Amino acid sequence: MARFLLVHGAAHGAWCWRDTIPALQALGHVARAIDLPGHGADTTPLGQVTLDRYADAVLDALDAPAVVVGHSMGGYPISVAAERAPDRIARLVYLCAYVPWSGLSLAEMRREAPTQPLVPAIRRNDDGVSMHFDPAMAPDLFYHDCTDASVAFALANLCDQPLAPMQTPAPLGNAYASVPRSYIVCEDDRAIPPALQHRMAADFAPEDRHSMNTSHSPFLSDPTALAALLNRIAG
Template identity: 30%
Template sequence: MSDQKPMRIILVHGSSHGAWCWYKVMAGLLSKGYSVKAIDLAASGADSRKIPEDVSTFDDYNSPLMEFMSTIPDGEKIILVGHSFGGLNLAFAMDAFPEKIAAAVFLTAFLPDTTHQVSYFIDLQFQQLLDRKIEPEINLVVVPGKSEPLITICFDSKFLATYLYQNSSFEDLTLASVMMRTTSTFSEDLKKNSLLAKGGFGSVDKMYIICNEDALISKEHQRWMIQNNGTVKEIMEIEGADHMPMFSKPNELCQCLASIVDKYYSI
């Protein structure tokens, strides 16, 4: 790839997934000469750690992204892309390293603000799911040294087929069913965090890609988060995309990301 364009796109997966879920998008972007990397968060994908044995806080979970951000040389900027719950991972990276991020792309993702705790957006999404009678498998796990039990979440094949992969191929759904990992929202832990800063998270240019047939985070809720945040510079929408556009609409997603990169980098 000696003709790669001098830019880096960093892809951050959502709950229970891993770097593997970006393989179609990575191939599409690499074939066009873009520099792209997908990260496994802790206890996700190929990362050997487990929830809750090794990972019981959001900081633990987010450590691979934060460690990567710390290695970016001074003066270099990247584009961060976060899917679903991965929007919260982006938010903390933006807050800590705003000078290293040219733009942050929220892909049908949780988009917080600087006036509510991040846990507010988790609670809001779960309440919406309960109102719609959508309930993933939830367990409470007692973790030594923690006053509150850790909520762990699993997505079974039926849940995946109905709410995440309904427009994706059966082959991709089967892959996901094999690759799923137990995860957590770490909501009790995040309730103790300070608000995101206007000079950190609030200062980074934000883009949002709406998936208009998302059965998990509704199109209406995606638009509400955009309006509530109030600082999103550009909104794109992918027609026919379910919650997993990297599988259901990979070419369209690549086009969206390429247009954002080309806008923020001189090629």
């Protein structure tokens, strides 16, 4: 049995792991998901959300060492959490997620990709501190291999995304480097180009690089296969 903590990506929340949690539980694991500050049921004002507060939320959810899975933007807060408290994290798993490079914010890392599929869908909000994704474009970017019901569920739950966490580099050092880590490339991803995912995973050990033939949202499109892969990684 393993413990899993599941951390969502930009504009998402704990809700996106709805189908993956029971799939992991069916394999005998303990699994839970959290809402990062300003997401889902968390009511932190968007102007007060920072990368540090994201990392605090991850650590606050760890009452025992766990495999911490970060999706997409979630790769940044799980990395900062590992730098702060490596003893509380059994392994980091980056699910089509950003792996911080030295000195680069997530927004800067996104620009390292050969194409920028997300840019046309980004809408800055009038508050000056957040953005959202155009709901008309979100299905093709994030959920093109999901059922209509799952797409409707996701679109009903997408939220505004604070900008500050994505504009902040992640200070990482030896503590972070001591934590085992794995990467799962989503080969049919239309949000983060697979070419960039492969670059970010390039310095992971070969046995810690995995792939799925899914969109950016395998937690909804193929939760059973995702749980099976996480089971193998944890084992």
